[in-house]
Amino acid sequence: MTSYTKSHCSLHNTSMFKYFSYNPNISMVWIVLQRATVTFIHSFYVFFVYLSVFTFAGYIIFGTKDEKFMAYDVAYNQVLSMLAGNFNYGNMAESSPWLAPMYYVAVCTFGYLFLKNVFIANINDEYYGMAADVWENGYYWIRS
Numbered sequence: 001m002t003s004y005t006k007s008h009c010s011l012h013n014t015s016m017f018k019y020f021s022y023n024p025n026i027s028m029v030w031i032v033l034q035r036a037t038v039t040f041i042h043s044f045y046v047f048f049v050y051l052s053v054f055t056f057a058g059y060i061i062f063g064t065k066d067e068k069f070m071a072y073d074v075a076y077n078q079v080l081s082m083l084a085g086n087f088n089y090g091n092m093a094e095s096s097p098w099l100a101p102m103y104y105v106a107v108c109t110f111g112y113l114f115l116k117n118v119f120i121a122n123i124n125d126e127y128y129g130m131a132a133d134v135w136e137n138g139y140y141w142i143r144s
Contacts, residue, residue, distance in 0.1 A: 024139040028130055036126040043122060047115055054107050055079050061103060065095030083111045 055076045062069040068078040068091065081087050082104075092100040 028134065028139075032123065032126045032130050035130065036122055039122045039126070040119075043115075043119055046118075050110055050115060051076065051079055054103075054110075058103065061099050062092055062095045066091045079107065082107050 055072065055078075058069045058079060059072050059075040063071075063075065067074075068088070069075040078087060089100070089104065092104065096103075
C-alpha cells in the first residue's frame with residue numbers, strides 16, 4: 001500500500017467516530033473518556049515518574065551485571081516488560097541477590113496494585129458521575 005492509501009484509510013476510519021453519538025451507550029462511554037482526559041494526563045505523568053524512578057534504580061542496581069539493565073533505554077523497556085510479566089528474575093537475582101526481591105516487589109506493588117487501580121478508579125468515578133447525569137436528565141446529547 002502506498003502512504004496515500006494508508007493515510008486515506010486512517011482518515012476514513014477516524015471519521016467513523018462521529019457515528020458514536022447515535023448510540024446512547026457508546027456515546028456515554030465516549031463522553032466519560034472525554035471528561036476523564038485531564039485525570040488521565042495526571043495519571044500518565046505519575047506513571048512516567050514511576051517508570052523513570054524504577055528505570056534509574058534498576059540501571060544503578062543491576063546495570064553492571066545484567067544486560068537487560070546495561071543502558072538506560074534498555075532498562076526502561078525492561079521495567080515495561082516487568083509490568084507485562086515478561087522478564088527473567090534469575091538474571092536479576094544473580095546480579096544482586098539481596099536487592100532483586102525488594103526491587104521486584106516494589107515494581108509490582110506500585111505498578112500493579114497502585115497505578116493500575118488508580119487508572120480504573122478514575123474511569124469509575126467519571127462513569128458514576130455520567131450515570132447520575134443520565135439518570136436525572138436522560139440521554140440529552142443524542143442527536144435526533
